[in-house]
Amino acid sequence: MTLDDLIKSINPEIYQNLKTAVELGKWPTGQKLTEEQVGLCLQAIMHYESSNDLPDADRIGHISRESMPAHKRKRAKEEEQLKRSIAVQQLH
Template sequence: MDVEQLLEAMTPDVYERLLYATETGRWPEGSRLSQDQRDSCMQAVMLYQSKHNVDPQHMSVAAGGEISFKSKAELKKQFSTEQQDIMRVKVSNE
């Protein structure tokens, strides 16, 4: 399978599973990845991000294959905006 076929076949759910596996070293079901599996997952994640990541985080691969770095000020602004979108709910203990 070539890169384009891989990217066409990879769904967002598959990407999330591969990202989890890369970050934790385990599949979502709990079994450990070998180093070769982790390396392959990381390559697939980076390829997927290079095609689909239009809102890259602090340091990731953006759409188009560019590595994206956000400054501390940009991250603070992003997180403060997201915090305002969170609705707080008071839970009563009856």
């Protein structure tokens, strides 16, 4: 079985179980995840999310702008505008 096959075999229930295990740091049996297991689970979660086109807000590690302090939201918005401006300039 390849990594792609394994990722394709993950269903929403397995995906949620992996997320819960990483969040709690332990398997449903109570056994602690090793650092390697955490890393592998995170990779599987990210591959699943990208393969299933989950909205950004539902993806692991997503931070909404609303939860940011006002000064950081302003800076993030300015950086986004600058990136768009540079992308437009590169098209010309």
